[in-house]
Every structure is written in C-alpha cells, then in structure tokens.
Amino acid sequence: MNIKFDFRTKLLVIVLTMSLVAVLTSDILIYTLLGVLSVYLIIQGFGRQTIKYLIVCGVFIVLRLISGGQGITILMPEMFLFMVLRILMMVMAAQPVIGMPPGEVVAVFKKIHAPDGIALPVTFMLRFFPTVRSEFSDVFASLRLRKLLSWKHPLDAMEYIVTPVIFRSSRIAEELAASAESRGISNPGKHTCRRKIEFQKRDWIMCVIAVCVTVLYFVLERTVA
Amino acid sequence: MGNEKSTGNKYTVKDAAVIGIFCAVMFVVFMVYSTLTGASLFYSMIFNAAGAALILAPFYVYMCMKVGKHGPALVYNIMWAIVAGLMMGPFMIPWFLGGGIIAELSMCGKNAYHDIKRVSISWVITALVRAAHGMSEIWFFRDAFLATGVSEQQVQVQTQYYTDPKYVILSLVVTAILAVLGCMISNKLIVKHFRKSGAIK
Numbered sequence: 572m573n574i575k576f577d578f579r580t581k582l583l584v585i586v587l588t589m590s591l592v593a594v595l596t597s598d599i600l601i602y603t604l605l606g607v608l609s610v611y612l613i614i615q616g617f618g619r620q621t622i623k624y625l626i627v628c629g630v631f632i633v634l635r636l637i638s639g640g641q642g643i644t645i646l647m648p649e650m651f652l653f654m655v656l657r658i659l660m661m662v663m664a665a666q667p668v669i670g671m672p673p674g675e676v677v678a679v680f681k682k683i684h685a686p687d688g689i690a691l692p693v694t695f696m697l698r699f700f701p702t703v704r705s706e707f708s709d710v711f712a713s714l715r716l717r718k719l720l721s722w723k724h725p726l727d728a729m730e731y732i733v734t735p736v737i738f739r740s741s742r743i744a745e746e747l748a749a750s751a752e753s754r755g756i757s758n759p760g761k762h763t764c765r766r767k768i769e770f771q772k773r774d775w776i777m778c779v780i781a782v783c784v785t786v787l788y789f790v791l792e793r794t795v796a
Numbered sequence: 797m798g799n800e801k802s803t804g805n806k807y808t809v810k811d812a813a814v815i816g817i818f819c820a821v822m823f824v825v826f827m828v829y830s831t832l833t834g835a836s837l838f839y840s841m842i843f844n845a846a847g848a849a850l851i852l853a854p855f856y857v858y859m860c861m862k863v864g865k866h867g868p869a870l871v872y873n874i875m876w877a878i879v880a881g882l883m884m885g886p887f888m889i890p891w892f893l894g895g896g897i898i899a900e901l902s903m904c905g906k907n908a909y910h911d912i913k914r915v916s917i918s919w920v921i922t923a924l925v926r927a928a929h930g931m932s933e934i935w936f937f938r939d940a941f942l943a944t945g946v947s948e949q950q951v952q953v954q955t956q957y958y959t960d961p962k963y964v965i966l967s968l969v970v971t972a973i974l975a976v977l978g979c980m981i982s983n984k985l986i987v988k989h990f991r992k993s994g995a996i997k
Binding site for chain 1: 810875
C-alpha cells in the first residue's frame with residue numbers, strides 16, 4: 572500500500588499527535604496510539620521503518636513494564652524510558668514529512684505563503700536530514716583508517732571530526748543552493764510544480780479520521796484518568 | 797568553496813541552505829549526544845545543555861560567520877522551538893522563541909555576525925535558554941508539564957534539582973563557561989582552517 576497524502580494532512584497529523592503526546596498519561600492509551608501511528612505509516616509505504624520503530628518501542632515498553640515505573644537502575648531512569656517513548660511517537664508522526672521530496676516541500680510552502688526566511692531553511696534541513704548520518708560515518712571511517720580517533724586527546728579528536736564535517740556540510744549547502752537557484756527557487760514570479768499539490772478526497776478522509784481518533788483519545792484519557 | 801563575503805542584508809538561497817543544513821547537523825549531533833548521556837539522570841538535568849554548548853559551538857559559530865547577516869540566531873532558535881514543541885509539548889515554544897529573539901537582539905549593529913565576541917554572546921544566550929528550559933517547566937509551566945503525563949519520580953527529581961539554587965547556579969554557570977570555551981575553540985578552528993581556506997573571510 573502506498574497512499575500519498577498532502578503536506579497539510581501530514582502536518583495536521585503531527586500537530587494532533589503532539590497534542591496527544593502532551594496529554595496522554597495512561598500507558599495503555601500510549602501503546603495503542605503506537606499501533607494507530609504504525610497503521611498510518613504502513614498505508615503510506617513506510618512498512619520497513621515502522622517495523623524498526625516498533626522493535627525499538629517494544630524494547631522500551633518491556634523495560635518500562637519490568638521497572639514498574641521505577642526505572643532500570645541508575646543507568647536507565649524512568650524519565651529516560653518515558654522521554655524516549657514519546658520522542659519515538661513524534662518521530663513516527665513526522666516520518667512522512669521527513670521523507671518528502673524537497674520539490675514538493677517548496678511547492679507546498681509557496682502555496683501556503685510561508686515566509687522564505689523559515690520555509691527555505693526548513694526545506695534544506697529536511698533535504699539534508701537523511702544524509703547527515705552518512706556524512707559523519709564517512710568522516711569517522713576516514714579517521715579510524717588513519718588512527719586519528721583517540722580519547723587521550725579529546726580536543727584534537729574534536730577538531731579532526733568537526734573540521735571535515737563543517738567543510739563537507741558547507742560544500743553541500745553551496746551545491747544545494749546552486750541547484751535550487753538553477754531551478755528558479757528565488758524567481759519572484761509564480762512557481763509551478765511537476766507534482767500535483769492539492770487537497771484531495773483521501774486527505775479529507777484522513778483528516779476526519781485523525782480528528783476523530785484524537786477526540787476519542789481525549790475522551791478515553793478523561794475516562795481512564 | 798565560495799570565498800565571497802556576504803554583502804547586503806537580504807537573505808540569499810545560499811544563506812538559507814547554510815542555516816538549514818547546519819541546523820540539521822546540530823539537531824542530529826544533539827540527539828545522539830542526548831541519547832548517549834540521557835541514561836544518567838543527574839547529567840541530563842544539570843550538564844546536558846553545558847556539554848551541548850561545547851560540542852555544538854563550532855557549527856553555530858561557522859553558520860553565523862558564513863551567513864554574516866542578521867537572522868541565523870533567530871532562525872536556529874525558531875527551529876529549536878518547533879522541535880521542542882513537538883518533543884516536549886507546545887508550552888515550550890514561547891520559551892525558545894523568546895530566547896531566540898533575545899539572542900538575535902544581542903546581535904544588533906553592523907558586522908556583529910563577523911565578530912566572535914558578539915557571536916559568543918548570542919551562543920551563550922541560546923545555551924542558557926536550553927539549559928533553563930527544564931527549570932522553566934517547573935517554574936513557569938508546572939501545570940502544563942504535569943498534564944503531559946510525566947511520572948511522579950521525574951517531577952520530584954526535577955523539582956529537587958531545579959528549585960535548589962546550588963544546582964541551578966551550577967548548571968547555568970557551567971553552561972555559560974562551556975559555551976564561551978566552545979566559541980573560543982571554534983574561533984581557533986575558524987582562523988586555522990576556514991579563514992585560511994577562504995571559506996570564511
């Protein structure tokens with residue numbers, strides 16, 4: 572299954588999840604919300620990522636159950652388990668936005684008249700997020716090969732890691748900016764997009780479902796609490 | 797690598813790209829660092845922001861100097877406000893937004909973004925806002941914080957540390973010191989590598 576939703580629908584789901592994550596106190600409601608988010612991801616074709624998220628969440632749920640709300644020794648306090656679960660839920664809700672093609676993000680921002688000062692950095696940030704890990708792993712691999720990584724000289728190690736990462740990131744920023752410029756990102760005229768950006772029937776259905784689920788969770792939370 | 801100094805006050809696409817990409821790098825580094833150190837409750841409460849201020853300083857200083865015009869401090873904090881709102885609850889958004897406005901105001905004047913002292917001041921403000929966000933949850937947003945379903949144990953520990961002047965001062969002072977130290981190290985890196993290569997003028 573691979574249903575594509577509009578950016579605004581994905582944004583609504585993020586905001587609703589944020590409000591639920593901020594309000595839900597009952598463990599059982601939090602765990603069922605994880606199930607709902609999994610379905611939301613799977614219908615958009617994020618099956619593999621969903622399995623990864625569920626495995627990590629499963630580990631933390633088991634740890635919470637074992638600890639009985641007291642945390643696992645000093646190394647894993649309750650706060651850590653609590654925060655990680657909630658952050659994972661937010662990451663799951665944000666996954667469809669993180670995976671969006673930059674062209675679509677730009678088109679959506681133009682459509683909703685978002686200020687360029689925020690819209691452009693967010694676009695570049697979303698474009699770069701998936702590759703940050705590989706940027707760092709390349710640098711670490713290179714440093715390991717030269718045997719330059721050492722805990723004995725932390726400041727030197729910091730310099731060896733930070734400098735190439737900054738150089739590479741800066742170069743990528745210039746390349747991405749040049750690429751965006753060549754496609755007319757700063758053209759003051761009307762922008763068109765190859766992708767169809769419209770709020771379709773499926774978006775309406777998804778929004779109604781999301782709002783209904785949120786209301787249901789609020790009601791259940793009040794009942795349980 | 798472009799070696800031109802940014803001219804004019806208008807944001808270019810390149811400036812937006814630099815801010816966006818360096819914000820992404822800083823978020824990822826912070827997330828990894830917080831996950832690694834999050835296992836220790838005491839460290840998370842008192843020294844998390846201090847360590848982040850040291851580790852992230854080179855990226856922030858480079859981002860500010862590369863852009864060289866007003867905006868990076870505010871945009872960086874707005875991004876943080878969005879992330880904090882998503883991760884910790886919407887009540888945190890005004891806290892980081894306010895911090896961003898103060899950090900940007902500290903950069904008033906011409907060429908502030910090329911002056912390491914001014915950049916350091918804005919970084920110290922940003923770091924202190926991050927260090928104090930946990931305290932603000934207890935001091936100003938207690939009801940909203942309790943409504944997030946946070947455990948009793950966490951509220952007790954947070955209240956214990958963040959209402960004790962000794963721990964509050966320790967956390968804020970260490971954060972400020974490490975933020976300044978981070979900026980000093982960053983300045984050395986800028987002079988040693990990035991000015992020499994022409995990446996920054």
